[in-house]
Amino acid sequence: MPAVDLIIDHEQRGGVSRRTFIKGVIATGAAVSSTAYLFRSSGVFAETLTQGAVERLITLNVNGQQRRVDVVPHETLAMTLRYKLGLTGTKLGCDRAECGACTVLIDGVNRYSCSTLTHTVRSQEITTIEGLEDSTGQLHPVQQAVVDEGGFQCAFCAPGFIMSMVALVEANPNPTRSETAHALSGNLCRCGDYNKILNSAMRAAEYARRRA
Amino acid sequence: MAVIRDMIPAFELFQPTSVDDALSLLAQHGDDTWVLAGGLDSFDWFKDRIKRPKVVVELSGVEELKGIRSTEDGVEIGAMTTLTEVATNSEILANYGLLAKAASQVATPQIRNQGTLGGNVSQDTRCWYYRGGWPCYRAGGNICYASAPQAMNREHCIFGADRCVAVNPSDTAPTLIALDAKMIVKRANRERVIDAEDFFIGPGTDITRMTVLRPGDLLTSIRIPATWAGASFYWEKVEDRKSWDFALVSVARAMRVSNGSITEARVVVNGVAPYPMRLDAVEAAVRGRPLSEETAQMGGEVAIRRAKALRHNDYKLPLIRNLVRRALRGRPA
Ligand SMILES: Cc1cc2nc3c(=O)[nH]c(=O)nc-3n(C[C@H](O)[C@H](O)[C@H](O)COP(=O)(O)OP(=O)(O)OC[C@H]3O[C@@H](n4cnc5c(N)ncnc54)[C@H](O)[C@@H]3O)c2cc1C
Ligand code: FES
Numbered sequence A: 001m002p003a004v005d006l007i008i009d010h011e012q013r014g015g016v017s018r019r020t021f022i023k024g025v026i027a028t029g030a031a032v033s034s035t036a037y038l039f040r041s042s043g044v045f046a047e048t049l050t051q052g053a054v055e056r057l058i059t060l061n062v063n064g065q066q067r068r069v070d071v072v073p074h075e076t077l078a079m080t081l082r083y084k085l086g087l088t089g090t091k092l093g094c095d096r097a098e099c100g101a102c103t104v105l106i107d108g109v110n111r112y113s114c115s116t117l118t119h120t121v122r123s124q125e126i127t128t129i130e131g132l133e134d135s136t137g138q139l140h141p142v143q144q145a146v147v148d149e150g151g152f153q154c155a156f157c158a159p160g161f162i163m164s165m166v167a168l169v170e171a172n173p174n175p176t177r178s179e180t181a182h183a184l185s186g187n188l189c190r191c192g193d194y195n196k197i198l199n200s201a202m203r204a205a206e207y208a209r210r211r212a
Numbered sequence B: 001m002a003v004i005r006d007m008i009p010a011f012e013l014f015q016p017t018s019v020d021d022a023l024s025l026l027a028q029h030g031d032d033t034w035v036l037a038g039g040l041d042s043f044d045w046f047k048d049r050i051k052r053p054k055v056v057v058e059l060s061g062v063e064e065l066k067g068i069r070s071t072e073d074g075v076e077i078g079a080m081t082t083l084t085e086v087a088t089n090s091e092i093l094a095n096y097g098l099l100a101k102a103a104s105q106v107a108t109p110q111i112r113n114q115g116t117l118g119g120n121v122s123q124d125t126r127c128w129y130y131r132g133g134w135p136c137y138r139a140g141g142n143i144c145y146a147s148a149p150q151a152m153n154r155e156h157c158i159f160g161a162d163r164c165v166a167v168n169p170s171d172t173a174p175t176l177i178a179l180d181a182k183m184i185v186k187r188a189n190r191e192r193v194i195d196a197e198d199f200f201i202g203p204g205t206d207i208t209r210m211t212v213l214r215p216g217d218l219l220t221s222i223r224i225p226a227t228w229a230g231a232s233f234y235w236e237k238v239e240d241r242k243s244w245d246f247a248l249v250s251v252a253r254a255m256r257v258s259n260g261s262i263t264e265a266r267v268v269v270n271g272v273a274p275y276p277m278r279l280d281a282v283e284a285a286v287r288g289r290p291l292s293e294e295t296a297q298m299g300g301e302v303a304i305r306r307a308k309a310l311r312h313n314d315y316k317l318p319l320i321r322n323l324v325r326r327a328l329r330g331r332p333a
């Protein structure tokens, strides 16, 4: 059996009680991977691999930390982030490069983590929504702008949109509204209030310029 | 979360760092090997378990396949160059804006940031019967579900059907043909230089493939000669929604005009045939003609002369006629 700790995390911020997260945190370095536990019935991970291919135990640079993790060759980055590293801020909507919920930054470039093999980003810097606030807990200007604008409804799409907004304001600190729409055109919102999302992004660019 | 079906089945992953290593891996592992570039066409096949390669040769570590360099006669683009780079490169923007424009309209920013030019031209068709795993001709069976009486075939072809009625989905492909690009294809001990026009094949040539690439082949780069550098270009893509969507039809046109007359033009359409289709008849008909509304009207009619609609795609005839007319009016899109 893999070693599994359940961490129940009642986090308070700004007096508002946040959702309670239950995360299965799996001891790294154990012979049995967490995915074998989570997907016990799938049989996918039971298949053994032949010699010569990539090493499974790798180090990933995630949010500025070096994380040792056991990754099978056919594993997507979204799977690794969510189910091995506990970074559940990255969402899976479609798992097909069709919604943008899984967007993360890879060396500062926004990409779909559902459609990226983890082994292809071994030597790159991965940034997820959890990595945006600074070490003092101050929100990233984009996050602050989203909070101030009340930019989302259910906000399932928010982490993905925010990562694309971060990529945008880094590349183009002074975007027009239509450039912003273009930059966010790889993210879908099911609740569909794109105007408010664009307002957030415009404000985000303004905050980022001010902080720069 | 997504359903468990979306876990990709196991394969052996190789990550070579040179073209030579990639080629020897491909030679060594044979037909069960899959070349992986950005993966944006590949992952759906894997997740749906319709294609299950035993070995995947992943190219992101091969630096010599990346980047855009000027050559004596034009520009050479490594197969692993991302669509974002193609769309924003200054030389491509300055001289081959047709390609930059098409690349900038592929899918979404995230897909362009990862999808490669080599993968974009080598991608498989999007016919949903085929992609859904139906045992059609293209999949080795003996029926085409998309041309059956009840079939949903709004997106399928009006030219070039031969048992299969699927279309080529690539946005960059027609622009590369218009620019007379050359595809550099290597295998173990051989290099071939193939005209873009001949790189794409129809079901009459081989119903299981969209391009000349066979297992063991590696597309290493795409060379664009200076022939059409700085010419007048036109690109238009019609899609159901402005982002994330494949073209219903597209047109790419390169043209040289002198004293108000068309001296030479290349007109290529996609989304209408199993391969990006050069409209030779239109090119011949407009050569030497004045750049005029009359020429444009005539070119549009010639474009659809041999078209044959399926049950749900006859709208593609007026659409392609109008796009060709617009392209021949000589104004930018
Ligand atoms: C949601 C969605 C929307 C899309 N919309 C569009 C669109 O609007 N327009 C458009 O043109 N495309 C569109 N695409 C397709 C996408 O652009 C292509 O799939 C992508 O460019 C392929 O590049 P890749 O590097 O990711 O290819 P991969 O998936 O890695 O490869 C594609 C195919 O080419 C082969 N291959 C790749 N590189 C080489 C090489 N160097 N040598 C030999 N074989 C090779 C692979 O084996 C595979 O069969 C869309 C895709 C998705 C998922
Ligand atoms: S989960 Fe990756 S794009 Fe939808």
Ligand code: FES
Residues within 6 Å of the ligand: A152, A153, A154, A155, A156, A157, A158, A188, A189, A190, A191, A192
């Ligand atoms: S706010 Fe609900 S999906 Fe975007």
